[in-house]
Amino acid sequence: MLEQFLKQIEFEPEKYFRQGPRVFVAGGQFGGEKAIFKTSVEEELALTNQKLKREAIFLENSGTLGKFAPKLFKYGQFKGRFWYLVEWVSPGGNQSLGEGDFLIKNTFFTQENLRWALAVLSALRDLSLDIPNVLETELASTFYDLRDYRGLLEPQGKKFFGSKELKQVKKFLDGAGTLYRIANKTTITHHELYGSQILSSGSSFKLTDWENIGWGHPLRDFTTLWIRAFEHPAWQKKFLEGFQRGLKMGREEFEVLFCVEKILQNFGNLALFSQTKLPEEHRKKEKAIAFFRRCILETLT
Numbered sequence: 001m002l003e004q005f006l007k008q009i010e011f012e013p014e015k016y017f018r019q020g021p022r023v024f025v026a027g028g029q030f031g032g033e034k035a036i037f038k039t040s041v042e043e044e045l046a047l048t049n050q051k052l053k054r055e056a057i058f059l060e061n062s063g064t065l066g067k068f069a070p071k072l073f074k075y076g077q078f079k080g081r082f083w084y085l086v087e088w089v090s091p092g093g094n095q096s097l098g099e100g101d102f103l104i105k106n107t108f109f110t111q112e113n114l115r116w117a118l119a120v121l122s123a124l125r126d127l128s129l130d131i132p133n134v135l136e137t138e139l140a141s142t143f144y145d146l147r148d149y150r151g152l153l154e155p156q157g158k159k160f161f162g163s164k165e166l167k168q169v170k171k172f173l174d175g176a177g178t179l180y181r182i183a184n185k186t187t188i189t190h191h192e193l194y195g196s197q198i199l200s201s202g203s204s205f206k207l208t209d210w211e212n213i214g215w216g217h218p219l220r221d222f223t224t225l226w227i228r229a230f231e232h233p234a235w236q237k238k239f240l241e242g243f244q245r246g247l248k249m250g251r252e253e254f255e256v257l258f259c260v261e262k263i264l265q266n267f268g269n270l271a272l273f274s275q276t277k278l279p280e281e282h283r284k285k286e287k288a289i290a291f292f293r294r295c296i297l298e299t300l301t
Helices: 002-008 045-060 063-068 111-129 133-138 146-159 163-183 219-228 233-246 251-275 279-283 285-298
Strands: 011-019 023-030 033-040 072-078 081-087 091-094 187-189 198-201 204-207 214-216
Touching (some): 011 033, 045 072, 045 081, 045 133, 063 204, 111 187, 111 233, 187 219, 219 233
Antiparallel strands (some): 033 081, 072 081, 091 198, 198 204
């Protein structure tokens, strides 16, 4: 049945990447261009349909951000499943070091790629200020409030810090609540700015997998990538300086939001590296954990 449908939409599959439990993905040709076909499968059908639809509508209405994202060809419904055809980014090698989502290849951290990352974040902010109505409707309920965010990550900190530090963390996060809530609905956010989502496209890159796109604040994606540059402090420093220059935000607000992200994201990162089985992460485990802890402790001084 699916094969007949693929013929109907004039997609010629060449390679099947993944099937289940959540999505079916195939690569092939559409109208003479390399394309990816993606649709939901039976498990978690409603949630997956919602995410795929949101991603397709974003890609269709991404404005100037479109040059940093794959091109959308076509989308629709088939037997209750949402599907889309999107550019198969070529050559497409991702920037992850190994199999995990955390580590990024050392070769990524160049001046040229620093400009690329800053341009992506700037384009996200610009789109947030002039968002098409159809996309604004689709993103209306797509944000984590601070309570949910803390509930997800704060408990993990109990494994790595004593009661004194955890009390300080709680006090800081409690105090950041009002400012965070105001900022948290201002900026369209990728939410997974990992090396595995950054695919080579000619001499530059495209950021893929926008399924989890939603509202956030401007430092969420920035901090995710900034933390992953922990082995490249000079690049990290320039990234921070360039980002601050392009952001219209008071210093106090910036510091509060940056500290919230460093605390909560690094609670999760500590848990990840303490349990990792991946050899490439295990080799960097000691250095990474020391950086995550230092980030958190510096916010409390």
